[in-house]
Amino acid sequence: MLQLQYIKEHTEEIIERLKIKNVQNVEERIAEIIALDEKRRALQQKADAVKAEQNAIAKEIGMLFKQGKRDEAEAKKALTADLKAQEKELDEQQAAVDADLNAKLISLPNAPHITVPKGKNEADNVVVAEFGTKPNLPEGALPHWELCAKYNIVDFELGNKITGAGFPVYKGKGARLQRALIDFFLDQATAAGYVEIMPPLMVNEASGLGTGQLPDKEGQMYAIPLDGFYMIPTAEVPITNLYRNVIVSPDQFPIKHAGYSECFRREAGSYGKDVRGLNRLHEFSKVEIVVIEHPDRSYDTLEDMKRHVGGLLDKLGLPYHILKLCGGDISFTSAMTFDFEVWSAAQQKWLEVSSVSNFETFQANRMKLRFKDTDGKTKLCHTLNGSALALPRIVAALLENFQTPDGIIMPECLRPYLGFDKID
RNA sequence: GGAAAGAUGGCAGAGCGGUCGAAUGCGGCGGUCUUGAAAACCGUUGACCUGCGAGGGUCCGGGGGUUCGAAUCCCUCUCUUUCCGCCA
Numbered sequence: 051m052l053q054l055q056y057i058k059e060h061t062e063e064i065i066e067r068l069k070i071k072n073v074q075n076v077e078e079r080i081a082e083i084i085a086l087d088e089k090r091r092a093l094q095q096k097a098d099a100v101k102a103e104q105n106a107i108a109k110e111i112g113m114l115f116k117q118g119k120r121d122e123a124e125a126k127k128a129l130t131a132d133l134k135a136q137e138k139e140l141d142e143q144q145a146a147v148d149a150d151l152n153a154k155l156i157s158l159p160n161a162p163h164i165t166v167p168k169g170k171n172e173a174d175n176v177v178v179a180e181f182g183t184k185p186n187l188p189e190g191a192l193p194h195w196e197l198c199a200k201y202n203i204v205d206f207e208l209g210n211k212i213t214g215a216g217f218p219v220y221k222g223k224g225a226r227l228q229r230a231l232i233d234f235f236l237d238q239a240t241a242a243g244y245v246e247i248m249p250p251l252m253v254n255e256a257s258g259l260g261t262g263q264l265p266d267k268e269g270q271m272y273a274i275p276l277d278g279f280y281m282i283p284t285a286e287v288p289i290t291n292l293y294r295n296v297i298v299s300p301d302q303f304p305i306k307h308a309g310y311s312e313c314f315r316r317e318a319g320s321y322g323k324d325v326r327g328l329n330r331l332h333e334f335s336k337v338e339i340v341v342i343e344h345p346d347r348s349y350d351t352l353e354d355m356k357r358h359v360g361g362l363l364d365k366l367g368l369p370y371h372i373l374k375l376c377g378g379d380i381s382f383t384s385a386m387t388f389d390f391e392v393w394s395a396a397q398q399k400w401l402e403v404s405s406v407s408n409f410e411t412f413q414a415n416r417m418k419l420r421f422k423d424t425d426g427k428t429k430l431c432h433t434l435n436g437s438a439l440a441l442p443r444i445v446a447a448l449l450e451n452f453q454t455p456d457g458i459i460m461p462e463c464l465r466p467y468l469g470f471d472k473i474d
Numbered sequence: 475g476g477a478a479a480g481a482u483g484g485c486a487g488a489g490c491g492g493u494c495g496a497a498u499g500c501g502g503c504g505g506u507c508u509u510g511a512a513a514a515c516c517g518u519u520g521a522c523c524u525g526c527g528a529g530g531g532u533c534c535g536g537g538g539g540u541u542c543g544a545a546u547c548c549c550u551c552u553c554u555u556u557c558c559g560c561c562a
Contacts, residue, residue, distance in 0.1 A: 107542065
C-alpha cells in the first residue's frame with residue numbers, strides 16, 4: 051500500500067499519478083484518507099493523555115505500598131475507574147477509525163510512475179523496443195500444439211485425465227526441454243549475480259498479503275483451506291516474503307535472488323482461443339528474479355533486469371519486443387511495468403513471456419521491509435521482480451519458429467543442457 | 475497421529491505482579507591507545523505511533539481476561555523444539 055506520510059506530503063502528485071491508472075474518485079478517496087488520519091491522531095492524543103494519567107496513578111500506588119501507606123494506596127484506586135472507562139471508549143473509537151483508514155489505504159492501488167503512459171487497456175501499451183526478425187515459416191508449418199502431438203513431447207489429453215485442463219504432461223524430449231530451460235535460465239541468473247532460491251510452493255496468508263495477491267486477487271490462487279495455505283502463483287511470493295519484517299542494512303543492496311518454481315493460477319474466467327495449447331495454463335514452470343533495492347537506484351535496477359531478460363531471449367534467438375504498460379494495463383501493485391513478448395510464428399501473434407516491474411515501496415510497506423539509512427532512520431526499500439523466464443510460451447515460440455520439415459532445431463545455448471540438437 | 479517443553483531486543487540468555495523497554499554476554503557503531511591492525515579500556519546501540527519541542531503512548535509470539543499496576547497470573551490461538559509412531 052501507499053505510504054500515508056507520502057500521500058500527506060505529496061497529495062497533488064499522488065492524485066495525478068493515480069489518475070494515470072484511471073482510479074475513480076481519486077480526490078475524494080485521498081481526502082477521506084487524510085481526514086481519517088487527522089481523526090485518528092486526535093483520538094490517539096486524547097487516549098494517550100488518559101493512559102499517561104493512569105500510569106502515573108498506578109506508579110504512585112506502587113510507591114505508597116512500598117512505604118507501607120496501605121490506606122492512602124487503597125484510596126487512590128478509586129481514581130482510575132473513570133479513566134478506565136474513558137480509555138476503553140477512546141480505544142474503541144480509535145480502533146474503528148484505524149480499521150477504516152487501513153481498509154481505504156489497502157484498497158488503493160500503487161501510484162504509477164509519472165512517466166507511465168495513460169491508457170485504457172492493453173491496446174494502449176507502448177512498444178519501446180523491438181529485437182530480432184520474424185522467421186518465414188516453411189509451407190505447412192504447424193502451431194505448437196500440433197507439433198507437440200506430432201513429436202509426442204507435450205500431452206494435453208493425459209493432463210486432462212490425471213488432473214484437468216491446463217495441466218499438461220511433458221514427455222521425452224519435451225520433458226527434457228523443460229529441465230534444460232530451467233537450468234539455462236538459472237545458470238544465466240547466477241552468472242548475473244542473482245542468488246538462487248528454491249522456495250516452498252505453498253505459502254501462508256501473511257505472505258499472500260505481503261506481496262499483494264491477497265486480499266484483492268484471492269480468486270486467482272489455489273487455496274488449501276484445511277491448512278490455511280495457498281499454492282504460489284509465482285516464486286515472487288515466497289522469495290520476496292523472505293524479507294517480510296526485515297530491516298536490512300544499506301550495504302546489502304542490491305539484494306538479488308532468482309528462483310525456479312512451478313506456478314499455479316486458477317485463471318478464472320479466461321477461456322477461448324487464447325488458452326489453446328501452451329498459451330495459458332493452470333500450472334507452469336517459471337524462473338523469477340527478485341531484487342530488493344535502495345529507493346534511489348530502483349529504476350536503474352529495473353533497466354538492469356530488462357537487459358537480463360532481453361539477453362536470455364537474444365541467446366534463444368527469439369524475436370521479441372518490449373512494451374511499456376499503460377496505466378490501464380499495469381497491475382494493482384506496480385509503479386512501472388515492462389512486458390516482453392515473443393513472436394510465435396505459426397500462431398502469428400505475440401506471447402507475453404516476461405513482466406518486469408518496480409513496485410517501489412508498495413510491497414515493502416505491506417511487508418515492513420525496511421533499511422536503516424545513513425541518517426539513522428529506517429525507511430522502506432523498493433522491491434522489483436521479473437520473469438526470467440516463463441517456460442510454456444517460450445516453448446511454444448521455440449517449437450513454432452524453429453520448425454523445419456526435418457524437425458525442430460534447438461538453439462545453440464540449450465544444446466549442452468539438452469543432450470540433443472533437434473526434436474524429431 | 476500420541477506425549478512433553480518452550481516462544482523475551484541482531485544473536486545468546488536472565489527476569490519475586492510495582493522506576494523493566496527489560497540484567498548480562500556476544501555482535502554492531504563511536505572513541506582512547508597504536509605507524510596500522512589486533513587486544514585492552516571508555517562510551518553507545520530495538521521498533522512503532524504522536525507532539526514544533528519538552529514529552530507522552532504502544533510493543534517481551536497473536537488475541538482475550540484478572541489487577542490501581544502484567545514480560546511476570548489465567549484462558550485461548552499459532553508456531554517451534556524434543557521423544558514416540560508413520561514415512562520420501
